[in-house]
Structure formats: C-alpha cells, structure tokens
Amino acid sequence: MHYYYAFTEDITSCRAKKREIVVHQYRVNEVEIIMFAWILFGLLCLVSGQLDLPPLNEDSRNNFGRRFPPTEAQLQDVLARLDFLGTERCSANVAGQWAYETDVNEYTQLQALEAQRIYADFQNQAWFWISRIDKDNIRDPVIRRRLRYLSVVGPSALPPDQLDRYNSVINDMLAVYNDASICAYNDPFRCGLRLYPDISQIMAKSRNWDELQYVWAEWRRRSGMRIKDLYQQLVTLNNEAARLNNFTDAAEYWMFPYESPNLQQDIEEVWEMIRPLYEELHAYVRRKLRDLYGPEKIGTHAPLPAHILGNIWAQSWTNIIDITTPYPGKYYLDVTQEMQAQGYTPIEMFRIAEEFYLSLNLSAxxxxxxxxxxxxDPGDRPLICQASAWDFCNRLDYRIKMCTKITMKDLITVHHEMAHIQYFLRYSGLPREFRDGANPGFHEAVGEAVALSIGTPRHLQTLSLGSKYIDEPTADINYLFSLAMDKLVMLPFSIAMDRWRWDVFRGYISREEYNCHWHRLMEQYAGIKPPVLRTEDDFDPGAKYHIPANIPYIR
Structure with a gap:
C-alpha cells in the first residue's frame, strides 16, 4: 500500500530493501562442523558475558539442546540487561536508517546496513539464549510475556548464510521493482516512464480504455513477471524463519502479534459486516463506469475491470471521483486552496497538529x-520523502520525516504522523518489549481515527478553513462518498492481498497457481478482474511493492 501516512515497521525487516549483500557459498565438511560447534559455543559464552547470563559449564555444553530453568532473580537481571543493551543497539540501528533515508548515498547505505547487521546479531544472540529457557515454570505473567516477545525475532533467527540469502532475495526483487519502467502508449520511442509520477498520473487522469489497459499490463510485465522465481525462494526462507521462531509457517508468524487464536476468521466475520455497504458502492460505481465506457465493455453484474478505477492496483478509487460523484457541483471538502491563500507553512501545520493534541490533554x-x-524537503540532498514517524528507542528522541506540501491531504497526514509520536510517548516508560503498538494495526488505527476527526467540516472551520463548504445533505453525501472511495475500497484489497500470502505460506497454493489464485481472491473480495487474459507466466502480485518488500499489509 502506498500510504500518504506512515506505517511503523519492524526495523530489522522493513529496511531489508536497502541491503546489498553478497552471499558466499561454501561447502561444509566434518572439520567445519566441529569448528562451527565450538564457535557457536564461544559466541554463547560471549553473549552470556555481555548480558550477565548464567554461564555455560561442561554439563550445559553436553546438554546443548536441553532447556534450563533459571531463577526469577536471574531472569529479572537478564531482562534488565537485555533492555539496556537492546535499547542501545536499537537506537544505533534506527539512527543508521534515519541517516540513510534523509541523505541517500552509498556511504549512508553501508552505514545503515552495518547498524542493521549489528542489531540483528544482538537479536539472534539474545534469542538463542532465551529459546533455551523453560518458560513453562515461570509464574510471573509479565516475565513470561516479555520472554515470549524476545523469543520471536523473525528472520534474525536464520543462520547467517540463509539470512544473507533472505536479504539478497528481497534486495534483488526490489531492484527489479524500483528499476521497472515502461514505454508510452502508441509512442514506443518515449520510454522510461516510471511508477511515480508517470504511470500513477496516467492511471489517475486518463479515460482512454486502451491506454489504461496497455499501462496496466505493461507495468506488470516489467515488474512482477520478472521476480516470480525469486519470490518462491522468499517463501521458503520465510517459512524456515517462522519454524525457527516456533511457528508452523510464516502465516502463523505474521498473525502472532494480533494475539487472536483465529485471526483469519475474525477478519472474515468483520468483512461480512462491511461487505453489503461495499457491494452498494461497487454497484453504483459500475453503473457510472458503464455510462462512460458503454455496456459492451462493462457488464451489468460483472466484476469491474481493474484498469479503469484510477489506480494501478485498484486499491483506491479516489481518482475517478470526478466521473462518479453523486451530486456534481456540490462542493465536497478540500481546503487546500484556502490554506495556500492564507499563507500556511509546514511548521504552522505541525504547530496546529500539536495544539490539537494539547486540547486532548496529551503531550507537547x-x-x-x-x-x-x-x-x-531540504533540497540539497536526495532523501526518501514518504512520511514516517520514528522512535529512536531511547525514550527521548522522536521524529517525523515528511516532505510537507501545503495541502489538506498533508495537513491530515501531519496529524496522523503526530498520533504515532503521541503513542510513542504514552508507552515510553514501559520495558522495551512493550514499547510498540498493541498489535501491528493499532498504531494505524489511532492515526486514522485522528485523521477522520481532523477532516470533518466542523473541525476545519475552527481553523478558519472550509468557509466554502455548504452544510447541506448533498454536500455531506459527496464528502462521505469521497471517504468511501478511499477507505472502504482499501479493505477488500488488503484482505485479498494478505489472504493470498497466507495461502502461499501454508502451502495451500502451489507455484503453478500463484497468479490464478491472486485474481480469484481479488474477484472474491473486491469484485475486480484483470482487463486482459492472464496466465501463470505472469506474476501480478509482484507488481505491488509490499510483495517483493515482504511487508504485511492487512494492518
């Protein structure tokens, strides 16, 4: 999902897209196996010294695979030291990623990779020791919960060669994705059109059926189709990492933070409650598009062709509001022009957001x-402009990175990002394992709840904005319709996308069915279909960033 607001991610996995790691192949013989065992034993002793863990003795070495029950006092001491060292390593890692994303060059990239490697090594070492603790005899529920979180380190549990391969596979797929470009429709000599801004603008503004169909197919040919073999390797590595973290497969690992015994069923039940409203919106939009393109192209009860919905993935339909608005001419809220006329600045937008939270008795x-x-955007160096909120793990340093524009959308985004900072501040006094959202969706839920409040006519009028807005039912319907074309439409797309990955991770779907199953789910949940015939030579899931980046989406 290309968000205009941040999503916080596991720093050890989401930055993997920047990695460029050379994987060395080697053959293991008996001597190397013996050496590896002694090196591993020495590493464990070293970590024990760093963390003041109970030392390994001859007996524990002979019983290498057995668990041991430390005393509660030992556990408290270990957790305190893990918290201290983890904070230090995490802070250095985040600082490295920040330096890279705010000044993109080869040097900062290498520094970020090194910081990430050091943090991953720490996680792996702590995980190795904690995995040997017999947690069944620990009575303190807080200690049990902290150990449970510390025992799940994701890909960091992989052996070094497999971790290198995991990172290089993601890097290779993202290199394909980021380098993908197409030639213009009916103009083969105008090439190099990239996803942003070229392809996205064509999908948003063009109403030419054939041009949209060409761009839709070409983007997938130049991006997803080229990474199918690599993605199969990633599936294998994801599942191996999950098993090392004591999960059955990567689907179970991805669902773990939600702490639901049956997350998929929970999602299906919620979707069934929402689906009737979505089906009404879907039918209404289909009628409007039939009027535009003709009944010979869009059937009365058929799924919607994915290429005419204003977005390369059909995950948001806001770009076709101009041809679908229920009451044309009735002003629905966008205060961008008023903000610009009043001389708003980025710093003023941030101060307004801070005042909003202060009015709720939250922190400055x-x-x-x-x-x-x-x-x-400082303009003197390349940086990654996607808005994001940052917790530097040290209970002091919190930042937002954003190339703010004077628009209503960015005013809402500023409030959304600051909601993340407020959440960081709320749990800053807790142990490191608990300094995160209640689940991966909770941070975003808080930010979106605030965003919906900020975007209301009443609130904007308290800021002396929205004076042109007419308080009448038709204008209200247009405003609510615009929200539905973004927020409601996103839900079935998100469900289908992660449901596809869960099915792949579980082995329900073989490599020979990847593309067919993708479109089957998109039609089942979202009621959309590809505009042209697709085969298993295609890999349309890979045309969406979060697939090669290996980032969960449903949150």
Missing amino acids: MPPEFWAGSIIV
Whole structure:
C-alpha cells in the first residue's frame, strides 16, 4: 500500500530493501562442523558475558539442546540487561536508517546496513539464549510475556548464510521493482516512464480504455513477471524463519502479534459486516463506469475491470471521483486552496497538529522532536520523502520525516504522523518489549481515527478553513462518498492481498497457481478482474511493492 501516512515497521525487516549483500557459498565438511560447534559455543559464552547470563559449564555444553530453568532473580537481571543493551543497539540501528533515508548515498547505505547487521546479531544472540529457557515454570505473567516477545525475532533467527540469502532475495526483487519502467502508449520511442509520477498520473487522469489497459499490463510485465522465481525462494526462507521462531509457517508468524487464536476468521466475520455497504458502492460505481465506457465493455453484474478505477492496483478509487460523484457541483471538502491563500507553512501545520493534541490533554512535542525532525524537503540532498514517524528507542528522541506540501491531504497526514509520536510517548516508560503498538494495526488505527476527526467540516472551520463548504445533505453525501472511495475500497484489497500470502505460506497454493489464485481472491473480495487474459507466466502480485518488500499489509 502506498500510504500518504506512515506505517511503523519492524526495523530489522522493513529496511531489508536497502541491503546489498553478497552471499558466499561454501561447502561444509566434518572439520567445519566441529569448528562451527565450538564457535557457536564461544559466541554463547560471549553473549552470556555481555548480558550477565548464567554461564555455560561442561554439563550445559553436553546438554546443548536441553532447556534450563533459571531463577526469577536471574531472569529479572537478564531482562534488565537485555533492555539496556537492546535499547542501545536499537537506537544505533534506527539512527543508521534515519541517516540513510534523509541523505541517500552509498556511504549512508553501508552505514545503515552495518547498524542493521549489528542489531540483528544482538537479536539472534539474545534469542538463542532465551529459546533455551523453560518458560513453562515461570509464574510471573509479565516475565513470561516479555520472554515470549524476545523469543520471536523473525528472520534474525536464520543462520547467517540463509539470512544473507533472505536479504539478497528481497534486495534483488526490489531492484527489479524500483528499476521497472515502461514505454508510452502508441509512442514506443518515449520510454522510461516510471511508477511515480508517470504511470500513477496516467492511471489517475486518463479515460482512454486502451491506454489504461496497455499501462496496466505493461507495468506488470516489467515488474512482477520478472521476480516470480525469486519470490518462491522468499517463501521458503520465510517459512524456515517462522519454524525457527516456533511457528508452523510464516502465516502463523505474521498473525502472532494480533494475539487472536483465529485471526483469519475474525477478519472474515468483520468483512461480512462491511461487505453489503461495499457491494452498494461497487454497484453504483459500475453503473457510472458503464455510462462512460458503454455496456459492451462493462457488464451489468460483472466484476469491474481493474484498469479503469484510477489506480494501478485498484486499491483506491479516489481518482475517478470526478466521473462518479453523486451530486456534481456540490462542493465536497478540500481546503487546500484556502490554506495556500492564507499563507500556511509546514511548521504552522505541525504547530496546529500539536495544539490539537494539547486540547486532548496529551503531550507537547519534546524539544528533541523539533530539533531532529525533517518536515520539508531540504533540497540539497536526495532523501526518501514518504512520511514516517520514528522512535529512536531511547525514550527521548522522536521524529517525523515528511516532505510537507501545503495541502489538506498533508495537513491530515501531519496529524496522523503526530498520533504515532503521541503513542510513542504514552508507552515510553514501559520495558522495551512493550514499547510498540498493541498489535501491528493499532498504531494505524489511532492515526486514522485522528485523521477522520481532523477532516470533518466542523473541525476545519475552527481553523478558519472550509468557509466554502455548504452544510447541506448533498454536500455531506459527496464528502462521505469521497471517504468511501478511499477507505472502504482499501479493505477488500488488503484482505485479498494478505489472504493470498497466507495461502502461499501454508502451502495451500502451489507455484503453478500463484497468479490464478491472486485474481480469484481479488474477484472474491473486491469484485475486480484483470482487463486482459492472464496466465501463470505472469506474476501480478509482484507488481505491488509490499510483495517483493515482504511487508504485511492487512494492518
């Protein structure tokens, strides 16, 4: 999902897209096996010394695979030291990623990779020791919960050669994705059109059926089709990492943070409650598009062709609001022009957001926030502009990175990102394992709840904005319709996308059915279909960033 607001991610996995690691192949013989065993034993002793863990003795070495029950006092001491060292390693890692994303060059990339490697090594070492603790005899529920979280380190549990391969596979797929470009429709000499801004603008603004169909298919040919073999390797590595973390497969690992015994069923039940409203929106939009393109192209009860919905993935339909608005001419809220006329600046937008949270009796932004954040594109160096909120793990340093524009969309985004910072501040006093969202969707839920509040006519009018808005039912319907074309439409797409990956991870779907199953789920949940015939030579899931980046989406 290309969000205009941040999603916080596991720093050890989501930054993997930047990695460029050379994987060395080697053959293991008996001597190497013996050496590896002694090296591993020495590493464990070293970590024990760093963390002041109970030392390994001859007996524990002879019983290498057995668990041992430490005393509660030992556990408290170990957790305190893990918290201290983990905070230090995490902070250095986040600082490395920040330096890279705010000044993209080869040097900062290498530094970020090194910081990431050090943090991954720490996680792996702590996980190796904690995995040997017999947790069944621990009575303190807080200690049990902390150990459970520390025992799940994701890909960091992989052996070094497999971890290198995992990172290089993701890097190779993202290199294909990021380098993908197409030639213009009916103009084979105008090439190099990239996803942003070229392809996205064509999909948003063109109403030429054939042009949209060409761009839709070409993007998938130039991106997803080329990474199918690599993705199969990633599936294998994901499942191996999950098993090392004591999960059956990667689907179970991805669902673990939600702490639901049957997350998929929970999602299906919620979707069944929402589906009737979506089907009404779907039918209405289909009628409007039939009127535009003709009944020979769009059937009365058929799925919607995915290429005419204003977005390369059909995950948001806001770009076709101009041809689907229920009451044309009735102003639905967009205060961008008023903001620009009143001379709004990025810093003023951030101050307005801070005042909003202060009115809720929440915290002012700390001095470190204003000193360290980047809220406009400095223009003197390349940086990754996607808005994001950052917790530097040290209970002091919190930042937002955003190339703020004077628009209503960015005003809402600023409030959304600051909601993440408020959440960081709320749990800053907890142990490191608990300094995160209640589940991967909770941070976003808080930010979106705030965003919906900020975007209301009443609130904007308190900011002396929205004066052109007419308070009448038709304008209200247009406003709610615009929200549905974004928020409601996103739900079935998100469910189908992660349901596809869960089915792949579980082995329900073989490599020979990847593409067919993708479109089967998109039709089942979202009621959309590909505009042209697809085969298993295609790999349309790979045309969506989060597939090669290996980032869960449903949150």
